[in-house]
Amino acid sequence: EVQLVESGGGLVQPGGSLRLSCAASGFTFTTYWMSWVRQAPGKGLEWVANIKEDGSEKYYVDSVKGRFTISRDNAKNSLHLQMNSLRAEDTAVYYCARWRGSNIDYWGQGILVTVSS
Amino acid sequence: DIVMTQSPLSLSVTLGQPASISCRSSQSLLHSNGYYYLDWYLQKPGQSPQLLIYLGSNRASGIPDRFSGSGSGTDFTLKISRVEAEDVGVYYCMQALQTPITFGQGTRLEIK
Numbered sequence: 047e048v049q050l051v052e053s054g055g056g057l058v059q060p061g062g063s064l065r066l067s068c069a070a071s072g073f074t075f076t077t078y079w080m081s082w083v084r085q086a087p088g089k090g091l092e093w094v095a096n097i098k099e100d101g102s103e104k105y106y107v108d109s110v111k112g113r114f115t116i117s118r119d120n121a122k123n124s125l126h127l128q129m130n131s132l133r134a135e136d137t138a139v140y141y142c143a144r145w146r147g148s149n150i151d152y153w154g155q156g157i158l159v160t161v162s163s
Numbered sequence: 164d165i166v167m168t169q170s171p172l173s174l175s176v177t178l179g180q181p182a183s184i185s186c187r188s189s190q191s192l193l194h195s196n197g198y199y200y201l202d203w204y205l206q207k208p209g210q211s212p213q214l215l216i217y218l219g220s221n222r223a224s225g226i227p228d229r230f231s232g233s234g235s236g237t238d239f240t241l242k243i244s245r246v247e248a249e250d251v252g253v254y255y256c257m258q259a260l261q262t263p264i265t266f267g268q269g270t271r272l273e274i275k
Protein backbone atom coordinates (compact mmCIF):
# COMPACT_ATOMS: atom_id res chain seq x y z
CA GLU A 47 0.00 0.00 0.00
CA VAL A 48 1.33 3.41 -0.99
CA GLN A 49 1.81 5.71 1.98
CA LEU A 50 3.03 9.30 2.13
CA VAL A 51 3.38 10.69 5.65
CA GLU A 52 4.30 14.33 6.18
CA SER A 53 5.97 15.73 9.27
CA GLY A 54 7.72 18.86 10.45
CA GLY A 55 4.88 21.37 10.32
CA GLY A 56 3.94 23.82 13.03
CA LEU A 57 3.91 27.46 14.05
CA VAL A 58 6.77 29.70 12.93
CA GLN A 59 7.32 33.44 13.03
CA PRO A 60 7.52 35.52 9.86
CA GLY A 61 11.04 35.37 8.49
CA GLY A 62 11.65 32.01 10.12
CA SER A 63 12.45 28.61 8.67
CA LEU A 64 10.89 25.17 8.71
CA ARG A 65 11.77 21.85 7.10
CA LEU A 66 9.00 19.52 6.01
CA SER A 67 9.60 15.83 5.46
CA CYS A 68 7.60 13.13 3.75
CA ALA A 69 8.21 9.45 4.44
CA ALA A 70 7.28 7.33 1.44
CA SER A 71 6.53 3.62 1.53
CA GLY A 72 4.77 0.92 -0.44
CA PHE A 73 6.35 1.74 -3.79
CA THR A 74 9.72 2.13 -5.50
CA PHE A 75 10.45 5.71 -4.50
CA THR A 76 13.37 6.11 -6.90
CA THR A 77 11.15 5.73 -9.97
CA TYR A 78 8.73 8.58 -9.32
CA TRP A 79 8.73 12.36 -9.60
CA MET A 80 7.48 13.88 -6.36
CA SER A 81 5.77 17.15 -5.48
CA TRP A 82 4.69 19.48 -2.73
CA VAL A 83 1.25 21.03 -3.13
CA ARG A 84 -0.26 23.44 -0.61
CA GLN A 85 -3.69 24.69 0.35
CA ALA A 86 -4.19 27.89 2.30
CA PRO A 87 -7.06 27.80 4.84
CA GLY A 88 -10.36 27.76 3.00
CA LYS A 89 -8.66 28.17 -0.38
CA GLY A 90 -7.83 26.05 -3.40
CA LEU A 91 -4.84 23.93 -4.31
CA GLU A 92 -1.51 25.45 -5.29
CA TRP A 93 1.41 23.50 -6.72
CA VAL A 94 4.66 24.44 -4.95
CA ALA A 95 7.51 22.32 -6.35
CA ASN A 96 8.47 19.19 -8.27
CA ILE A 97 11.57 17.03 -8.18
CA LYS A 98 12.72 14.40 -10.64
CA GLU A 99 13.35 10.78 -9.67
CA ASP A 100 17.10 11.29 -9.20
CA GLY A 101 16.86 14.85 -7.90
CA SER A 102 18.56 16.30 -10.98
CA GLU A 103 15.64 18.55 -11.96
CA LYS A 104 13.62 20.80 -9.68
CA TYR A 105 10.85 23.25 -10.46
CA TYR A 106 9.14 25.84 -8.28
CA VAL A 107 6.20 28.20 -8.37
CA ASP A 108 7.46 31.78 -8.66
CA SER A 109 6.21 32.81 -5.21
CA VAL A 110 8.62 30.44 -3.44
CA LYS A 111 11.66 30.61 -5.73
CA GLY A 112 14.78 31.53 -3.78
CA ARG A 113 13.09 30.77 -0.45
CA PHE A 114 12.05 27.11 -0.67
CA THR A 115 14.19 24.12 -1.66
CA ILE A 116 12.82 20.72 -2.55
CA SER A 117 15.09 17.72 -2.09
CA ARG A 118 14.94 13.97 -1.72
CA ASP A 119 16.93 11.21 -0.07
CA ASN A 120 16.42 8.12 -2.19
CA ALA A 121 18.35 5.95 0.25
CA LYS A 122 15.80 6.81 2.93
CA ASN A 123 12.70 7.07 0.72
CA SER A 124 12.09 10.60 1.89
CA LEU A 125 11.11 13.94 0.36
CA HIS A 126 11.86 17.30 1.96
CA LEU A 127 10.91 20.93 1.64
CA GLN A 128 13.22 23.47 3.24
CA MET A 129 11.26 26.68 3.73
CA ASN A 130 13.15 29.89 4.56
CA SER A 131 12.08 33.52 4.91
CA LEU A 132 8.55 32.38 5.63
CA ARG A 133 5.68 34.81 5.13
CA ALA A 134 2.12 34.91 6.42
CA GLU A 135 0.94 33.95 2.93
CA ASP A 136 2.84 30.65 3.19
CA THR A 137 0.37 29.53 5.85
CA ALA A 138 -1.23 26.38 4.44
CA VAL A 139 -1.63 22.65 4.62
CA TYR A 140 1.28 21.17 2.68
CA TYR A 141 0.72 17.90 0.84
CA CYS A 142 3.41 15.50 -0.29
CA ALA A 143 2.36 13.99 -3.61
CA ARG A 144 3.50 11.31 -6.04
CA TRP A 145 3.46 11.84 -9.80
CA ARG A 146 2.58 9.06 -12.19
CA GLY A 147 3.43 10.44 -15.60
CA SER A 148 0.97 13.28 -16.17
CA ASN A 149 -0.94 13.22 -12.92
CA ILE A 150 -0.73 13.05 -9.14
CA ASP A 151 -1.96 9.62 -8.18
CA TYR A 152 -1.25 9.66 -4.43
CA TRP A 153 -1.41 12.42 -1.84
CA GLY A 154 -0.30 12.46 1.78
CA GLN A 155 -2.67 13.50 4.54
CA GLY A 156 -1.13 16.96 4.70
CA ILE A 157 0.69 18.94 7.37
CA LEU A 158 -0.22 22.40 8.61
CA VAL A 159 2.29 25.23 8.52
CA THR A 160 1.26 28.45 10.26
CA VAL A 161 3.34 31.59 9.85
CA SER A 162 2.38 34.11 12.49
CA SER A 163 3.85 36.27 15.20
CA ASP B 164 1.51 30.63 -16.86
CA ILE B 165 -1.55 28.64 -17.94
CA VAL B 166 -4.67 29.95 -16.24
CA MET B 167 -7.38 27.41 -15.43
CA THR B 168 -10.95 28.66 -15.10
CA GLN B 169 -13.74 26.48 -13.73
CA SER B 170 -17.47 27.02 -13.88
CA PRO B 171 -19.68 27.00 -12.02
CA LEU B 172 -17.92 27.60 -8.71
CA SER B 173 -20.73 25.92 -6.82
CA LEU B 174 -23.30 23.34 -7.77
CA SER B 175 -26.35 22.07 -5.91
CA VAL B 176 -27.66 18.80 -7.32
CA THR B 177 -30.49 16.45 -6.41
CA LEU B 178 -29.46 12.86 -5.69
CA GLY B 179 -29.63 10.77 -8.83
CA GLN B 180 -29.46 13.77 -11.15
CA PRO B 181 -26.54 14.56 -13.48
CA ALA B 182 -23.91 17.22 -12.89
CA SER B 183 -21.41 18.90 -15.16
CA ILE B 184 -18.34 21.06 -14.47
CA SER B 185 -16.46 23.03 -17.08
CA CYS B 186 -12.76 23.79 -17.08
CA ARG B 187 -11.12 26.14 -19.56
CA SER B 188 -7.41 26.71 -19.98
CA SER B 189 -5.73 29.86 -21.31
CA GLN B 190 -3.84 27.80 -23.87
CA SER B 191 -4.15 24.36 -25.44
CA LEU B 192 -3.26 21.44 -23.19
CA LEU B 193 -2.30 19.19 -26.08
CA HIS B 194 1.05 17.54 -25.50
CA SER B 195 3.34 16.54 -28.35
CA ASN B 196 2.47 12.92 -27.58
CA GLY B 197 -1.14 13.53 -28.61
CA TYR B 198 -2.64 13.49 -25.11
CA TYR B 199 -4.31 16.33 -23.26
CA TYR B 200 -2.58 16.99 -19.96
CA LEU B 201 -5.71 17.76 -17.98
CA ASP B 202 -6.69 15.96 -14.79
CA TRP B 203 -9.65 16.13 -12.43
CA TYR B 204 -9.46 15.75 -8.67
CA LEU B 205 -12.05 15.56 -5.92
CA GLN B 206 -11.37 16.76 -2.41
CA LYS B 207 -13.99 15.35 -0.08
CA PRO B 208 -14.62 17.22 3.18
CA GLY B 209 -11.68 16.84 5.55
CA GLN B 210 -9.70 14.69 3.12
CA SER B 211 -6.77 14.96 0.76
CA PRO B 212 -7.55 15.32 -2.94
CA GLN B 213 -8.00 12.15 -4.97
CA LEU B 214 -7.48 11.60 -8.67
CA LEU B 215 -10.66 11.05 -10.68
CA ILE B 216 -9.72 11.53 -14.34
CA TYR B 217 -6.33 11.80 -16.03
CA LEU B 218 -5.27 12.80 -19.54
CA GLY B 219 -8.65 14.41 -20.07
CA SER B 220 -10.82 11.32 -20.26
CA ASN B 221 -9.29 8.34 -18.44
CA ARG B 222 -10.87 7.22 -15.18
CA ALA B 223 -8.42 6.54 -12.39
CA SER B 224 -8.34 3.17 -10.70
CA GLY B 225 -11.40 2.53 -8.56
CA ILE B 226 -13.39 5.51 -9.85
CA PRO B 227 -17.03 4.62 -10.68
CA ASP B 228 -18.12 4.81 -14.30
CA ARG B 229 -20.68 7.50 -13.47
CA PHE B 230 -17.70 9.89 -13.70
CA SER B 231 -16.53 10.82 -17.17
CA GLY B 232 -14.17 13.39 -18.64
CA SER B 233 -14.14 14.87 -22.10
CA GLY B 234 -12.82 17.80 -24.06
CA SER B 235 -10.01 19.00 -26.23
CA GLY B 236 -7.85 22.03 -26.82
CA THR B 237 -8.77 24.46 -24.09
CA ASP B 238 -12.25 23.25 -23.11
CA PHE B 239 -12.84 20.30 -20.83
CA THR B 240 -15.81 18.88 -18.95
CA LEU B 241 -16.31 16.56 -16.00
CA LYS B 242 -19.68 14.85 -15.91
CA ILE B 243 -21.35 12.84 -13.20
CA SER B 244 -24.20 10.83 -14.68
CA ARG B 245 -26.09 10.32 -11.42
CA VAL B 246 -24.91 12.17 -8.34
CA GLU B 247 -24.59 10.18 -5.13
CA ALA B 248 -24.15 11.45 -1.58
CA GLU B 249 -20.48 10.43 -1.54
CA ASP B 250 -19.74 12.78 -4.46
CA VAL B 251 -19.97 15.84 -2.22
CA GLY B 252 -16.81 17.95 -2.10
CA VAL B 253 -14.71 20.31 -4.17
CA TYR B 254 -13.70 19.37 -7.71
CA TYR B 255 -10.49 20.74 -9.22
CA CYS B 256 -9.10 20.58 -12.73
CA MET B 257 -5.34 20.73 -13.10
CA GLN B 258 -3.06 21.20 -16.08
CA ALA B 259 0.20 19.25 -16.12
CA LEU B 260 1.42 20.36 -19.54
CA GLN B 261 3.98 22.80 -18.21
CA THR B 262 5.30 24.29 -15.02
CA PRO B 263 4.04 26.02 -13.08
CA ILE B 264 1.41 23.31 -12.68
CA THR B 265 -1.87 25.14 -12.18
CA PHE B 266 -5.27 24.28 -10.75
CA GLY B 267 -8.72 25.68 -11.35
CA GLN B 268 -10.38 27.56 -8.49
CA GLY B 269 -12.47 24.54 -7.54
CA THR B 270 -16.17 23.76 -7.86
CA ARG B 271 -18.08 22.91 -4.70
CA LEU B 272 -20.75 20.27 -5.19
CA GLU B 273 -23.49 19.87 -2.61
CA ILE B 274 -26.66 17.85 -2.47
CA LYS B 275 -29.89 19.78 -2.84
